[in-house]
Amino acid sequence: xRKSLKGAGILLLLVILVVVPxxxxxxxxxxxxxxxxxxxxxxxxxxxxxxxTGQMNMGTAGIMAMGAYSAALCSTKFNxxxxxxxxxxxxxxxxxxxxxxxxxxxxxxxxxxLTTIGFSEITRLVLTNWVDLTGGTMGVQNIPWINLxxxxxxxxxxxxxxxxxxxxxxxxxxxxxIHSKWGRVFKAIxxxxxxxxxxxxxxxxxxxxxxxxATVLGCFGGxxxxxxxxxxxxxxxxxxxxxxxxxxxxxxxxxxxxxxxxGAIVITILPEVLRFMENxxxxxxxxxxxxxxxxxxxxxxxxxxxxxxxxxxxxTEKSFKGEE
Amino acid sequence: xxxxIILQLIVSGLxxxxxxxxxxxxxxxxxxxxxxxxxxxxxxxxxxxxxxxAQFLLNMGxxxxxxxxxxxxxxxxxxxxxxxxxxxxxxxxxxPLFAVIGTVFLGRILTEITRLIWGATPxxxxxxxxGVVRIGNVVITKANITVIIVSAIIVVLxxxxxxxxxxxxxxxxxxxNKTAATLMGINVAKNINFTIALSAVICAAIGIMVIPLxxxxxxIANMIGLKGFAAGVVGGFGYLPGAIVGGIAIGILENLxxxxxxxxxxxCIAFVLLIAILLIKPSxxxxxKK
Amino acid sequence: MKKKRxxxxxxxxxxxxxxxxxxxxxxxxxDGEIKIGLSCAITxxxxxxxxxxxxxxxxxxxxxxxxxxxxxxKLVYTVEDxxxxxxxxxxxxxxxLNEDVCAVIGPHTSGNAAATSExxxxxxxxFLTGGSSPKLAEMDNPYFFRxxxxxxxxxxxxxxxxxxTLEAKKIGISYNNNDFGTGGRDVVIEALEEAGIDYVAxxxxxxxxxxxxxxxxxxxxxxxxxxxxxxxAEVVLTARQLYELGMDVPVIASAGIVMDQVLNxxxxxxxxxxxxxxxxxxxxxxxxxxxxxxxxxxxxxxxxELYASSYYSATYVLADAIERAGSTDPxxxxxxxxxxxxxxxxEGLYTCDESGDMVHGCVVAEIKDKVPTMIDYVTVE
Numbered sequence: 002x003r004k005s006l007k008g009a010g011i012l013l014l015l016v017i018l019v020v021v022p023x024x025x026x027x028x029x030x031x032x033x034x035x036x037x038x039x040x041x042x043x044x045x046x047x048x049x050x051x052x053x054t055g056q057m058n059m060g061t062a063g064i065m066a067m068g069a070y071s072a073a074l075c076s077t078k079f080n081x082x083x084x085x086x087x088x089x090x091x092x093x094x095x096x097x098x099x100x101x102x103x104x105x106x107x108x109x110x111x112x113x114x115l116t117t118i119g120f121s122e123i124t125r126l127v128l129t130n131w132v133d134l135t136g137g138t139m140g141v142q143n144i145p146w147i148n149l150x151x152x153x154x155x156x157x158x159x160x161x162x163x164x165x166x167x168x169x170x171x172x173x174x175x176x177x178x179i180h181s182k183w184g185r186v187f188k189a190i191x192x193x194x195x196x197x198x199x200x201x202x203x204x205x206x207x208x209x210x211x212x213x214x215a216t217v218l219g220c221f222g223g224x225x226x227x228x229x230x231x232x233x234x235x236x237x238x239x240x241x242x243x244x245x246x247x248x249x250x251x252x253x254x255x256x257x258x259x260x261x262x263x264g265a266i267v268i269t270i271l272p273e274v275l276r277f278m279e280n281x282x283x284x285x286x287x288x289x290x291x292x293x294x295x296x297x298x299x300x301x302x303x304x305x306x307x308x309x310x311x312x313x314x315x316x317t318e319k320s321f322k323g324e325e
Numbered sequence: 326x327x328x329x330i331i332l333q334l335i336v337s338g339l340x341x342x343x344x345x346x347x348x349x350x351x352x353x354x355x356x357x358x359x360x361x362x363x364x365x366x367x368x369x370x371x372x373x374x375x376x377x378x379a380q381f382l383l384n385m386g387x388x389x390x391x392x393x394x395x396x397x398x399x400x401x402x403x404x405x406x407x408x409x410x411x412x413x414x415x416x417x418x419x420x421p422l423f424a425v426i427g428t429v430f431l432g433r434i435l436t437e438i439t440r441l442i443w444g445a446t447p448x449x450x451x452x453x454x455x456g457v458v459r460i461g462n463v464v465i466t467k468a469n470i471t472v473i474i475v476s477a478i479i480v481v482l483x484x485x486x487x488x489x490x491x492x493x494x495x496x497x498x499x500x501x502n503k504t505a506a507t508l509m510g511i512n513v514a515k516n517i518n519f520t521i522a523l524s525a526v527i528c529a530a531i532g533i534m535v536i537p538l539x540x541x542x543x544x545i546a547n548m549i550g551l552k553g554f555a556a557g558v559v560g561g562f563g564y565l566p567g568a569i570v571g572g573i574a575i576g577i578l579e580n581l582x583x584x585x586x587x588x589x590x591x592x593c594i595a596f597v598l599l600i601a602i603l604l605i606k607p608s609x610x611x612x613x614k615k
Numbered sequence: 616m617k618k619k620r621x622x623x624x625x626x627x628x629x630x631x632x633x634x635x636x637x638x639x640x641x642x643x644x645x646d647g648e649i650k651i652g653l654s655c656a657i658t659x660x661x662x663x664x665x666x667x668x669x670x671x672x673x674x675x676x677x678x679x680x681x682x683x684x685x686x687x688x689k690l691v692y693t694v695e696d697x698x699x700x701x702x703x704x705x706x707x708x709x710x711x712l713n714e715d716v717c718a719v720i721g722p723h724t725s726g727n728a729a730a731t732s733e734x735x736x737x738x739x740x741x742f743l744t745g746g747s748s749p750k751l752a753e754m755d756n757p758y759f760f761r762x763x764x765x766x767x768x769x770x771x772x773x774x775x776x777x778x779x780t781l782e783a784k785k786i787g788i789s790y791n792n793n794d795f796g797t798g799g800r801d802v803v804i805e806a807l808e809e810a811g812i813d814y815v816a817x818x819x820x821x822x823x824x825x826x827x828x829x830x831x832x833x834x835x836x837x838x839x840x841x842x843x844x845x846x847x848a849e850v851v852l853t854a855r856q857l858y859e860l861g862m863d864v865p866v867i868a869s870a871g872i873v874m875d876q877v878l879n880x881x882x883x884x885x886x887x888x889x890x891x892x893x894x895x896x897x898x899x900x901x902x903x904x905x906x907x908x909x910x911x912x913x914x915x916x917x918x919x920e921l922y923a924s925s926y927y928s929a930t931y932v933l934a935d936a937i938e939r940a941g942s943t944d945p946x947x948x949x950x951x952x953x954x955x956x957x958x959x960x961x962e963g964l965y966t967c968d969e970s971g972d973m974v975h976g977c978v979v980a981e982i983k984d985k986v987p988t989m990i991d992y993v994t995v996e
């Protein structure tokens with residue numbers, strides 16, 4: 002019964018996502034929906050490392066910036082085909098994943114979150130100041146549209162359906178990973194790291210894997226962002242952005258694909274919906290988000306599934322301070 | 326000439342370092358007692374500065390001395406309120422993530438409330454703590470001297486408080502083991518409320534003291550908030566004297582760095598130092614073991 | 616457990632309700648109106664600029680409509696908050712472009728103007744921005760119009776003033792490392808290299824709270840004049856620290872310094888004798904400026920500054936173009952905007968050139984006891 006309900010829900014969401022841009026011709030709505038899809042990809046990635054494995058990654062902005070700049074510079078400065086830009090963004094994700102993954106072997110909890118903040122800030126400062134390569138504060142302009150088998154994706158309507166396919170593929174893949182052996186190990190690392198160690202699993206390898214999944218999807222999302230916007234500059238990739246991604250993951254529901262998707266949808270669209278409140282909309286949006294954090298810790302997804310993935314109370318001191 | 330420049334850079338770095346140090350102390354207090362990082366701490370500082378300058382001084386026209394006392398008292402009450410309504414519920418959540426997001430959004434709410442109440446125009450308090458002291462060729466502002474003295478006083482008072490008073494001892498007990506503390510009859514929630522209120526008061530003190538140095542606007546504490554995090558780790562995380570050492574180290578090093586690297590990369594120093602310390606010597610410069 | 620469910624339901628209800636209410640707003644279409652768009656930063660890291668922009672536009676619209684409107688219709692706007700961030704700016708500009716506007720004012724900063732330029736080009740709707748980076752003119756967008764002097768003008772005037780009037784031999788350039796500061800720096804450097812004058816450029820990041828390192832560097836290079844190209848909060852810091860560290864050389868500052876909201880943050884001695892190259896000084900005794908200052912003061916109770924003046928003027932430029940175009944067709948308005956000529960407004964004399972730049976001169980002002988006084992108006996070809 003519950004399973005078929007879940008299937009119906011997913012189908013309904015899919016139908017809505019496919020039909021809305023056809024019925025609604027407003028390009029403003031299209032562009033917000035495109036951003037939602039980019040955010041779904043990034044949050045799904047973040048979910049692996051922070052949601053499942055429980056490692057505090059607060060450097061999503063820096064990761065996205067690496068991907069966005071890799072793709073943008075490949076296609077503007079070096080005139081490579083766009084596909085190369087995306088591949089370079091993925092490679093960049095692999096490198097950053099290893100780079101951030103290794104510290105996570107030694108650092109836990111807040112130490113790791115501060116390290117990732119440091120990484121993100123340094124990335125932003127370097128992008129701002131390395132003018133010859135990155136264009137500095139004026140950013141990278143005229144990033145070309147994606148060309149798909151001879152079709153130029155030059156409106157947000159066309160990009161939307163391409164990105165929708167990507168987002169669905171990413172979502173399915175991530176669902177499969179979560180329900181595979183990897184996914185179970187990720188969760189076990191968060192819940193009981195000693196037990197995992199005792200069972201002979203290579204924790205270091207698995208942590209780096211989780212980090213790499215997050216950074217590859219983060220960089221890929223950054224590349225998607227760059228080609229959708231046509232213009233990027235460093236001021237986009239701030240701590241506020243990283244916090245927004247964490248908020249999406251949390252408000253949707255930590256550790257589940259459905260939660261990541263719903264969170265990305267709600268947090269991207271809600272501020273736009275609230276705009277009619279004019280002077281007060283940002284205050285109202287922030288307040289709603291705070292109330293979610295306090296009163297709905299299992300996320301929006303728990304409203305539908307009743308799934309008690311996380312216990313609200315009774316976390317151990319240890320999981321928090323990262324002391325062992 | 327060069328010698329004088331280096332001396333001036335060190336003195337100015339020291340002055341700014343003490344501000345980082347106070348920020349580190351303020352967030353370490355909350356971390357020690359709840360295990361949470363308060364990501365809205367820079368907004369607490371901003372809020373304190375606005376309450377003092379915009380509300381008490383400019384709107385109500387009270388004298389600075391009364392204004393300071395009134396601001397500290399207001400922020401104490403504010404601290405108790407957010408502790409009860411936000412920190413205590415968040416502390417008990419299954420994942421630290423909720424606390425991160427909760428405090429981030431608390432910060433955004435504070436910014437918006439401040440903008441809606443007092444407006445977006447930056448301002449300053451004319452004449453308040455303005456002026457400089459010259460020792461030979463080296464210059465230091467009166468506001469910076471105040472910061473140094475006040476941070477010294479705060480650290481000494483905190484040490485006395487934690488080691489000599491009953492409440493302070495109870496707070497240390499809560500830091501170490503909440504279950505045991507409860508068994509000993511300590512009211513953990515109340516204890517945490519007090520710690521957070523204390524931290525809010527220190528935030529307000531920082532906010533007041535930086536008014537003559539920075540312009541009062543909605544982003545007054547963004548930069549010192551981030552670098553303050555770094556300062557706390559560099560000195561030795563969770564250890565108050567370490568916060569001072571870390572703050573000073575960052576302040577001086579980033580100023581001296583301008584002698585060898587382009588000034589634009591000065592702001593990287595704090596974060597490079599943060600990551601380096603975490604990877605090489607996670608216990609911090611002072612090497613304090615908890 | 617039950618309580619949690621209830622709260623959750625209330626939360627989701629609020630969201631649905633607000634969604635429903637939001638869609639209701641779009642239905643608000645009235646006859647006899649000409650609608651323009653306005654994108655400015657009401658929240659975010661620079662809310663003051665947005666507030667002043669909106670005040671300037673509000674005043675202009677009020678005056679225009681009191682005098683019979685445009686083409687006999689009421690000129691109205693739809694305003695959106697771009698938070699001064701790129702993603703939001705792109706969102707709100709797309710939103711505005713979907714609301715049947717015939718032209719748009721904003722977004723303000725050069726970065727966001729660059730980010731949204733392509734949207735305007737595709738929608739074929741003209742936009743008027745105050746982003747002053749010289750790079751904007753290179754975008755080759757026929758729908759781009761700049762209603763403030765570009766930094767090319769301010770920068771050249773600053774360099775010329777330093778070299779010719781102040782007879783500086785070595786100039787220190789202190790710039791903010793953002794689109795505004797680096798744009799100005801490049802123009803100043805180009806002008807100085809042309810004149811063969813020695814210089815040293817020292818940058819700081821936006822939001823920096825201590826410039827001792829930068830100032831010590833200028834001091835050790837023995838510069839005899841400083842050109843400061845930076846934003847409001849940073850110029851305040853520069854002024855205070857230059858004074859405190861005892862660096863006593865003439866300073867020429869970029870536009871923001873003459874604004875009351877910046878001068879109010881300073882002690883008089885910090886900026887005594889400073890020069891400024893700027894688009895607008897409220898103490899200007901020009902009649903057009905005076906009238907504007909009086910009206911603004913009557914409505915809001917304080918003096919206007921350059922954001923208010925820029926976007927007040929922009930509204931008039933647009934009204935003038937719509938009137939001349941004789942229709943609300945965006946293409947006709949664009950045509951009319953390119954033919955804007957000798958339009959006298961508080962911000963200056965508006966004549967459109969082929970790259971969309973409309974203001975070609977700037978004010979040189981001197982600050983005495985915190986009051987900026989215009990000493991010259993320089994026009995650059």
